[in-house]
Amino acid sequence: MQKIMEENQWMDSIFDSATKRQAAEPSPLLRDKIQAAIFRKQHAAPTVVWLAAASFTALLFINFTVLSAVKSTDKSAEPQPFNESLLPNNQLY
Amino acid sequence: MSQPLERFEKIYTEYRLLVYNLALHYANNIEDAEEITQNAFVKIYLKLEKFEHKSELKTWIYRITINESLDFLRKKKAKKYFFNYLPKNPDQKELERASNFEHPGILLERQEDARILFEAINTLAENQKTAFLLSKVELLSNPEIAEIMQTSVSAVESLVFRAKSTLREKLKEKFKEYRKNN
Numbered sequence: 001m002q003k004i005m006e007e008n009q010w011m012d013s014i015f016d017s018a019t020k021r022q023a024a025e026p027s028p029l030l031r032d033k034i035q036a037a038i039f040r041k042q043h044a045a046p047t048v049v050w051l052a053a054a055s056f057t058a059l060l061f062i063n064f065t066v067l068s069a070v071k072s073t074d075k076s077a078e079p080q081p082f083n084e085s086l087l088p089n090n091q092l093y
Numbered sequence: 094m095s096q097p098l099e100r101f102e103k104i105y106t107e108y109r110l111l112v113y114n115l116a117l118h119y120a121n122n123i124e125d126a127e128e129i130t131q132n133a134f135v136k137i138y139l140k141l142e143k144f145e146h147k148s149e150l151k152t153w154i155y156r157i158t159i160n161e162s163l164d165f166l167r168k169k170k171a172k173k174y175f176f177n178y179l180p181k182n183p184d185q186k187e188l189e190r191a192s193n194f195e196h197p198g199i200l201l202e203r204q205e206d207a208r209i210l211f212e213a214i215n216t217l218a219e220n221q222k223t224a225f226l227l228s229k230v231e232l233l234s235n236p237e238i239a240e241i242m243q244t245s246v247s248a249v250e251s252l253v254f255r256a257k258s259t260l261r262e263k264l265k266e267k268f269k270e271y272r273k274n275n
Contacts, residue, residue: 007268014264017199017206018118018230024198026113030127031105034134041135 101138108151109134112158114198118226119162121211122195125169133161148240155227155241163219213263217256224252225260 109130116129136157144153194208214222220242227238228249235253239246 007265010268010271011261011264014206014210014267015229015260017203018210019232020200020203021196021198022200023110023114024117024196026109026127026130027123030109030113030130033127034105034131034138037131037135038138041139 097138097141101134101141104137104141104150104154105134108154111151112154115155115158115226115231116162117196117198118211118230119159119166119222121208121215122193123197125165129158129162129165132165133158136161152237152240156243159223159241163223209264209267210260213260213267214256216263217259221252221256221259224249225256228253229257 112133113126113130116126116133117123120126120129133154137154140157144150148156194204194211196204196207196211199207214225217225223242224238227233227241228235233241235246235249238249242249
């Protein structure tokens with residue numbers, strides 16, 4: 001019985017700890033931080049613009065990679081120019 | 094100063110304590126509370142023109158602060174889970190919990206009791222946590238809480254009751270530790 005009373009008293013004290021308080025004041029610098037954050041939000045490019053820019057860059061990169069790959073494939077497929085020096089010596093013995 | 098900015102300055106002056114202290118109840122430390130406060134006021138500023146006065150300004154500001162606090166905690170939890178996937182030993186966890194609690198609004202001699210309480214509050218479901226904080230910490234009436242949470246008074250009563258029952262169960266374990274140490 002005493003243990004239950006003690007437990008209840010302790011719990012009531014724990015619950016009271018948050019009610020007996022004063023209003024905490026934020027840092028005076030917070031106002032400036034908020035104003036700076038508002039300014040950034042108002043002047044930042046919208047998400048759509050960022051997405052469009054990222055997509056365009058990705059497309060350019062893919063285009064460049066594919067073209068480079070195609071060009072190097074074309075070079076190897078082309079017939080080699082005829083080079084007389086590669087021919088065996090046709091001199092009659 | 095432009096008119097919207099002037100109006101905002103007035104709102105900041107009037108409601109900064111409300112927002113900051115509510116953020117403190119959720120975050121339990123100054124750094125996070127200031128970040129939540131910043132996010133909340135940015136949102137308030139950006140949405141001020143669209144505020145339709147369907148509720149009181151104070152109610153609307155409470156709602157924004159609660160949503161920003163819960164969002165912040167969810168993101169923090171996700172980050173923590175990602176970076177702390179390795180199990181920590183219980184002592185290390187205890188140290189982190191103890192060193193992170195900081196509520197400047199609470200009297201110094203009650204900080205330890207408050208830490209125990211808020212640790213338990215942080216394990217509650219979001220709606221129970223909000224109802225409990227608004228009722229037992231902010232000391233708002235049930236109709237006011239119902240307005241903020243956009244629910245019925247009976248739902249608020251139920252949430253607060255369940256929160257308190259859950260907290261008492263969790264605090265029973267803490268009481269055993271307290272008895273051992275004293």
